[in-house]
Amino acid sequence: MEFETWWLVLIPLIFSLGWMAARLEKRSDASVRGQLPASYFKGVNFLLSEQPDKAIDAFLEVAAIDTHTVELHFALANLFRKKGEIDRAIRVHQFLTTREQITPADREKATYELGVDFLRAGILDRAEQAFHSLSGSDMKAEASRQLLELYELEKAWDKAIAQAHKLREYGADVPAGDIAHFYCELAAQFIDAGDLPKAKAELQNALLTDAQNVRASLLLGDIYFTQNQFEEAIGQWRAAERQNPWYLPLVGPNMWAAFKKLEREEEGIAALLEYCTMYPSIDLLLVLAQAVEETKGPFAAFELLREQVRARPSLLGLDKLLEHQLRGKLDDDRMQDLRLTRELISKHTQRLERYRCQSCGFQAKKFYWQCPGCANWDSIVPRRAEELDFYPVSAKKAAHTPAHTH
Known part of the structure; x- marks a missing residue:
């Protein structure tokens, strides 16, 4: 292979560049070591030796000497917050907000982070004060988002509504469904106080905000x-x-009671049967069985339950069917075996009767419009866990989707 002459130039050049880079790196290291104060290295040593309080004191001393270490403090406070040491994060952020040497942007950031610290610590009044102080700053949208979370925690729904609209003015995305729920929560407070006209007005606001908000219609009913x-x-x-329609189980008992008050029992039973067929629900089925028993007797109710369970087998349905079958039966050997079977099934179905959040998997015996686990609205469908496993539906996407029968 012929040796090309340009290598004679390139090899010395590469060697020279490497030598120069090494020299510059050594000078840079020496310069940094000369510029950083001793308190910085003391702080690092304290941090490595798991003495965070002394580390904070050392790093605060660095900040008092060098204004270029502000980001170090933000990182340190964030570390403390992640470890759950909120009081230490508060201490660092409070120190930064009082420093005159930092830039306005850094002071706003420190104020925001301090508000987050207070919010995580449950000191809501201090958090609200910190976020409100940023209303005219470049961080107003972020602060407004935190205020919305704070007002939800406080159940201050009128303030939450105002904050949600303000966020939208800032260009942030706040789902209409969430705002509609704020109106519903406000209406629920008026209902508890006996002020039904105001409750109706807030529910109308909910429907104007989100015409598909099923909760408002249920509450109006x-x-x-x-x-x-x-x-x-x-x-x-x-x-x-x-x-x-998947939310109809929440009003099944009252719907049947309303039909009875109007003396239109047959129409009520027909409506409930249609709902059970199109939107299978163990809760609706039990209301329907009760309605049939009240109007046609226990045998007709038992036949209905058996037919429905055969059409859509489930342990929850079988448990209710056995319960109905065992009513008034004598305790002979066969009935005792049947009771034992039902007891075993009942123990197993306790976990299947729970409601489940489709966002985070949180489960509860009680239905929630807002998941206590992830704080999402409309993420829990009023159908039991077993029903969701066999007949999955979405809280937000199944509004007009009938279930398939098997």
Whole structure:
């Protein structure tokens, strides 16, 4: 292979560049060691030796000497917050907010982080004060988002509504469904206080914000029901069916009661049967079985349960079927075996009766509109865990999707 002459130039050049880089690196290291104060190295040593309090004192001393170490303090405070040592994070951020040497942007950031510290520590009034102080800053959108979370924690729904609209003005995305729930929560407070006109007004605001908010329709139906306006109540609940029929189990008992008050039992049974067929639910099935038993007797109710369980087998359904079958039976040997079988099934179905969040998997015996685990709205469907395993539906996407029978 012929040796090319340009290598004679390239090899010395590469060697020279490497030598120069090494020299510059040594000078840079020496310069950094000369510029960093001794407190910095003391702080690192304390941190490595798991003496965080002394490390903070040392790093604060660095900040008092050198204004270029602000980011070090932000990183240190963030580390403390992640470890759950909120009091230490507060101490660092409070120190930064009082320094005159830092830039306005860094002071705003320190104030924001301090507000987050207070929020995580549950010191809500101090958190609110910190976030409000940023209303005219470049971090107003971030602070407003934290205020929204704070007001949800405080259940200050009127403030949450105002903050959500402000966030939208800032260009942030706040789902209309979430704001509609804020109105519903406010309406629920008025219902508890007995102020039904104000409750209705807030529910109308909820529907104006999100026409598909099923909760508002259900609550309006409940208000009409308490006012003995049964026709209007049924109308509202039927509107809920058009929005998202999977939430009908929440009003099944009241719907049947309304039909009875109107002396239209056959129509009520037909409606419940249609719902059970199109949107299978063990809760609706139990309401339907009760309605049939009240009007046609226990044998007809048992036949209905058996037919429905055969059409859509489930342990929850089998448990209710056995419970119904064992009513009033004598304790002969066969019945005792049947009771034992039912007891075993009942123990197993306790965990299957829970509601499940489709976002984080949180499970609870009680239904929640907002998941206590992940704080998402509408992530829990009022259907039991076993039903979701066999007939999965989405809380937000199954509004008009009938279930398939098997």
